[in-house]
Amino acid sequence: MGAFCAVWPDILIDWLTTDSRYSEDVLTSSREGELEAMAEERKIEGAHHV
């Protein structure tokens, strides 16, 4: 039960802190394929610099 007492408050406090610090719009803004598109843009941008 020691692990439960140590780990659960850590998760709970972090969750509450995060939810109060950031807006729902930011936290739930993730969309599928976003990072893939982003990686491609990075690649193209890198090619311009070369």
Place this chain on the structure above:
Amino acid sequence: MSDVDITSKTMDGMGPHGTKVGLLRVLGPAHVWALGVGIVLVGEYMGWNFAVGKGGAYAALIACWFAGILYSCVAMIDSEVTSTVASAGGQYTQAKHIVGPLMAFNVGLYLVFAYTMLEAANAITAGYLFSVVASMSGYAGELDQRPFIILVIMLLAWLNYRGVLATLTFNLVITAIAFNAIIILFLSTSGILGGGIMEHAALMEEHELPYGWIGVLAAMHFGLWYYLGIEGTTQAAEEVRSPARALPFGTLAGIMTLLIAATLTWYVCSGVLPWEYLGDGVSGSVAPLFDTARLSGSTGLIWLLGFGTLFATLASANGCINDASRAWFAMWRDKYLPGWFGAVHPKHRTPYRAIVFLIPIALIFALGAPLDQVITFSILSGLLGYTFMPLNIILFRRKWPLDTIKRGYEHPFHPVPAITLLTLCGVTFFAVFLGYGTQLVAMIGFYILVSLLFHFWRYRFVNRGAQFTMPWPKPRGY
């Protein structure tokens, strides 16, 4: 779009289409391998031997290889499709793009149930292992396993909450140790290194197929245990650095590893343990590899396989938390379920609400349900998911032929793997029906009920426009 800065050092993760915080791309092929093999390898350490009880040692070997063919088809089909669907959710996201929302909703539920039930089963097993260690080290009383079950679920959930890189690096290390333990046991007991203790001929004489070919068919149910969960590699699609390369590489390396591990496990255990003892996974051999190590008489092997069993169990539970939370997160993100849960932690970059939401559910099943029922529901959910895959790949090739989307991997001999997979799924459904017909009917009834709920009520909330943001061309014929 003025707030988008993809080169920002302070707001990494921002991108087009409004994403301000997304999952982190930090994983490589080794992590994908560790995720897939880590979930499965516990099936080599315990559980597969129920197949021996159903039909004898040879039946378990035939089931091992036929299930191996089934899962090789799963791995090949998954590798092709997921190398183009680089998004969390795995088969759920594939179904959403290729088949339709109702199939996606069902596949998403299959995944969450399969992984959460397997996580609960692993936690129960870990609790049992701690009680064995206690009795072997001289503890006389009856050890309460519940604190250890809670400990395993809470600690692994906490690890998953804090970041995917540490989570799957941990899985990589313990999975590699557990796999190498099987190799070392094989080398030590087969006569390659030192004296061999194998007695295949003596142990199997007049027990080749004790229940005939119907026993072989019944053994297929537990043949799945050798590989159940390898399809979980696709859940890492949004967090690998190079999805088109890492996902097929990790998945196919994973199934090859498991084919080797499964065959060696059968060979080692069936050559040392009598089939009647090996096939009784409740009051006989609960952990056959560990029992084989004990019969070898080597203290080093006993310790190695003891840790191997524990590590395989932890790796499986850890991978299941990772996969269940990604599937749940992806469904919430698209509003298939309430969207509030589809959040990403801005610092740890994990689907933190999905991870926390699944903790009490896993605890309820781990503390309140019997192990065999939990595992059977996990297997049935997995099997329903495999049955969807042939349909998925046939539609994928038809709607987006090879020249329309570049794949990271193209599986050979299409549609032979799809037809083979569908046939083997049919055989396995019949095998499951022989032993767990009531659960099978109850499970299918449950999915029909939730499908009706989704169709007539929940679908109105789905984010229909925003759920498709991948840069795919229009399907052929539309």
